[in-house]
Amino acid sequence: xxxxxxxxxxxxxxxxxxxxxxxxxxIFAESGLLxxxxxxxxxxxxxxxxxxxxxxxxxxxxxxxxAVAILFAAAVIGDNTGYSIGKKVGPRLFNRPDSLLFKKENxxxxxxxxxxxxxxxxxxxxxxxxxxxxxxxxxxxxxMNHKTFFFYNAIGGALWAGGVTYLGFFVGVFLHNIGLDVDxxxxxxxxxIISLSVAPAIYKFLKSKQQRQxxxxxxxxxxxxxxxxxx
Numbered sequence: 121x122x123x124x125x126x127x128x129x130x131x132x133x134x135x136x137x138x139x140x141x142x143x144x145x146x147i148f149a150e151s152g153l154l155x156x157x158x159x160x161x162x163x164x165x166x167x168x169x170x171x172x173x174x175x176x177x178x179x180x181x182x183x184x185x186x187a188v189a190i191l192f193a194a195a196v197i198g199d200n201t202g203y204s205i206g207k208k209v210g211p212r213l214f215n216r217p218d219s220l221l222f223k224k225e226n227x228x229x230x231x232x233x234x235x236x237x238x239x240x241x242x243x244x245x246x247x248x249x250x251x252x253x254x255x256x257x258x259x260x261x262x263x264m265n266h267k268t269f270f271f272y273n274a275i276g277g278a279l280w281a282g283g284v285t286y287l288g289f290f291v292g293v294f295l296h297n298i299g300l301d302v303d304x305x306x307x308x309x310x311x312x313i314i315s316l317s318v319a320p321a322i323y324k325f326l327k328s329k330q331q332r333q334x335x336x337x338x339x340x341x342x343x344x345x346x347x348x349x350x351x
Contacts, residue, residue: 127139127142127143127164127167127168127171127180128171128179128180131171136180136181136182137182139168139180140168140180140182140191143164143165143168143191144191144193144194145194147164147165147191147195147198147281148194148198149198150198150252150253151195151198151199151256152198152200152201152202153198153201153202154205154253154254154257161249161280162247162249165284165285165288166284166285166287166291168180168187168191168288169184169285169286169287169290169291169292170288170289170291171288172187172289173288173289173290173292173293173296184285184289187285188281188282188285188286191281191282191285192277192278192281192282195246195277195280196270196274196277199242199273199276199277200270200273202254202256202260203256203257203259203260203264203269203273204260206256206258206259206260206261206262207260207261207263208260240272241255241272242255242256242259242269242273242275243272243276243279244276245276246277246279246280247280256273
């Protein structure tokens, strides 16, 4: 999920409450701070759920329903924070050059997504990495009615934060019931979750012939540099 970070070991050393609160902060930051586009929201929710099912060498001793309530609140508050930032300071950011934390290209992706799906965007964007970070921000810039935004935001937060966490929990229960050690299969499962999360973005990128060619040229350049090959 995050290089060098192990949620199970963190929970063992810092305690289950700290682990759940850390995941809640990550969920909040992903859409509330505009710097969370690189955070693994889907996989960390699923991991938390599967670790709370109570078997295996590593597990988080915390009530899954209470955890889902906390994560739901974090998701809703995060989106509303992103919305507020977009409404108040969004237009001014477009007058600044791109930086590591803010790229106009990411906002453009969210705008395109918003135009394509309308009000449903707030719900659908929850399940699309990067897009879910900037859609609330764009909704704020567009001054979308806040009551409408909050309604869709609450539905999306429940389906995503609750759905993915519960999915992990019940997958863990199922694996335990059929005799599989959760510890031995959790990494492959998380790899699949991450792959499914980024697949739409990769497909869209590779769909363009120009972008495919640019990628091939970049790979060739790196190979030439690596082996010191000159044309």
